[in-house]
Amino acid sequence: MSDQEQQQETGQLKTCFVVMPISDADGYLPGHFTRVYNHIIKPACKEAGFEAFRADDVKQTNMIILDILQRIVAADLVVCDLSSKNPNVMYELGIRQAFNLPVVLLKDTSTDRIFDISSLRDVGYDESLRIDTVQAAVVALSESIRETWVNRDTDTHSLIRLLGIDAATLPEKTQIGADTRLILEELSALRSTINNSSKPIGATRMNASRTVLENLDDSFTKNKIMQIKNSVGSNVIHPHFGFGRIIGLDGDDVAIVRLENGETRRIHPPYDGLIHIIDASDK
Structure with missing residues (x-):
């Protein structure tokens, strides 16, 4: 049974944690990245059979940094928007990549490629968010999400596989005192x-x-x-x-x-x- 058939049978969407700038960034209009999230990332995830969420979607549950880090590792997939080169985004991406788990990279056309991860594919979108470019970005991102998920066990999600070193693993059970x-x-x-x-x-x-x-x-x-x-x-x-x-x-x-x-x-x-x-x- 395919992933899509299993999803239709259980009625449950796969989870996609979104790592991206949440606060306003220099050089962008107020609310820019919220619009990227609502009009590009969430529709693309839904189209690909994933439920997208980010840290501020669950603030009512008192999410703290430990919860965020756990979700970065536990989510079926992570979409990471590299636009504006936000340091928190880079840090959270590094955690996901340390486990060599499936991640889709995204960035706008005004952000230069980042040297350390330039060998990994990314999906581009026009930072102007013009209506004639948004739908194209949704299609491109949803296709990349599907492809990444299908090849999740064989694709290269970080430099871990290229370097031939073992990915990080979680202990079987962690007890909190x-x-x-x-x-x-x-x-x-x-x-x-x-x-x-x-x-x-x-x-x-x-x-x-x-x-x-x-x-x-x-x-x-x-x-x-x-x-x-x-x-x-x-x-x-x-x-x-x-x-x-x-x-x-x-x-x-x-x-x-x-x-x-x-x-x-x-x-x-x-x-x-x-x-x-x-x-x-x-x-």
Whole structure:
């Protein structure tokens, strides 16, 4: 059964992670690369039977750099737009090529070829994005995607095969420690709170150069209660309620937190992801 027949039977599209400039770049109109993504890359991927997505498509899931790197390796295919020679794009392309996984290179006609990868094919498109050139670019890119996928096991996706060295491999299973997992979860909750907050966070409140986030230990109840007692008067942030200050205890273990909006919340153990904000100058 062909890939296309399997796809029609399962109803699932293959994944294509798109590596490209996301922010505006010098020499391009605002929103240029978003238009390239929406009008060239996504239609070409769909035409070739792939679902295209890039990092900002999944920002609501608190994607962090680790997630991006995992998706670069895990995606069935990667389309990489070299236009403007963005350093982040080059870095992410290097990771994909280290594993010698299928990748399709794309660049506009105003970007010079890059010497180190000049031996690899790329698909060109007119940076003007004129309507009479966009459709031609979609056709050319979709054809390259199909060809790359069909020849994924034999084609040269990087210099790895040309140099005759082994491609990088992932370990069979990577275990993340409980402490690391907890920190990542709390950072994700913090990012969500910041993104959803209606009030801007001033530099005095969240200065990255002088602020340390200390996660309240979840290991043992006694330790947590002791940390709460020692944190009375300290600023905290909660993934659902936002910023506040611990003003006291209700009984022996219930933290009383006064929020920015004046509300008072009683937070019971295990304190629901409460994060203690410690000024580095206090340490």
